[in-house]
Amino acid sequence: MELRHLRYFLAVAEELHFGRAAERLHIDQSPLSRTIKELEGQLGAPLFVRTTRSTRLTRAGKLFLRHVPRVFSALEQACASVHAAAAGYHGELRIALSDGISPERFSFLVMLCRQEDPQVAIHFDEVSLTQQIKGLHDDCYDVGFAQSAEVGDGILTSLAWSDPLRVVIPVRHPLLEHARVPLKELLRYPLVLGDASACEGYNHQIGRVLRTVDIEPVVAERMLSFDLMLALVSAGFALMLAGESQIATSRQSNIVTRPLAGRTPMLATYLLRPDVDASPELERFVARVAALEAETGEVSSGTHDHDDIDQ
Structure with missing residues (x-):
């Protein structure tokens, strides 16, 4: 063959x-x-x-x-490992990314890795949550980030970071009369959500927030990426809910954000890894993520009254 x-x-x-x-x-x-x-x-x-x-x-x-x-994935990883070794790297991390995680937080984390562990080659793969879980079990990835902690046996999860949830609204929208938007008022308007497969963890957390009131949301569209979701909001097509750091990097100029009324929910991003002995490179990476969460968590707890959505 x-x-x-x-x-x-x-x-x-x-x-x-x-x-x-x-x-x-x-x-x-x-x-x-x-x-x-x-x-x-x-x-x-x-x-x-x-x-x-x-x-x-x-x-x-x-x-x-x-x-x-998986055969082709293993072959690609083998080639990447050889190229990394030829380039002088002495270790590697294979990171899976799901649910459109915050580019701002992740960019800062990767910058720290480059500064503190420059000898470790890092490979990234954007996949669905289902693919990430399977890849972690099959040794296709060393670690991953997703917005769900419900991943089954054999996978360890820990909070990587959390963001205050914000309502994203187009300019000149009636909801802007509210300094904090009541959820029942939000649900009077169509929403844009993530694609069911590409944003599984995100949709799960947002769904938990929406189900706190007895009103069925009107879903105008489901999109593969947060950039497209924000573009639809900017065009006045629908509203959306997103984490504060997800919105921070947006280039859309025609959007405004508001917190929800009441206690502010937090959109949680989790670190996922197989429940096996970790390599030294992975141990340092996990410790780096934990230190980053401790630092940002202290800031968040001092400035927001919140509940984690997925706890």
Whole structure:
């Protein structure tokens, strides 16, 4: 079995169309079909059911698809490790990022890593929360950041940082008459939330806040990134809830923020890592995150009356 077989299989499995897969691979459809037949012969099972109208995975094909992406991920990581060693690095950290975490906080953390551990190569991968959890179990990542602590057995979680939750409002909106926005007033207007897969932890925390009142929110749109969510608010399309540091780096000029009325909820970001012995590089990284949270936590506790959303 060659990598070519796996690459061709993955293209067909994702496209579920031999013609589109061939175009994506920049090859003719005939060699693609032959390669898939070779692979099925080596595995001793059909991977696809192909008719004149559709292509779908067999049960064996679905099982095979669970594992093939990890082969390419492992290969990419192996290449990155070799490149890091060739560049003079003496260790590495593989970090997964989910839920559109605060660029301001994360940028400062990476800057500290570069200053205090310059010999450690750092690799980043933006993935969904589900992919991050699976990758931590499969040794694809050493550590990750997400906005959920509900990650199951085998994964350790700790608070990385938390931000006061803010209502993001377009300029000249009626809600701006409130210095602190009542949640019931907020829910009179459409909201933009995160995509269900890309922002799973964020949506979970925001959902807990919205469920404190007996009003069903009107969701105008679900977006993959916070930049797009903020752009929709700036355009007057909807309102949103976001952490203070998430908004701080926004370049949108037509938005205003307000706190919610009552006690200020906090949007929590968690550090996730496998429940196994940590490398020295990871131990130093975890300690650095804990020190950063202790420092920022003292500032937050002195300036905000709050509840953590996901505690």
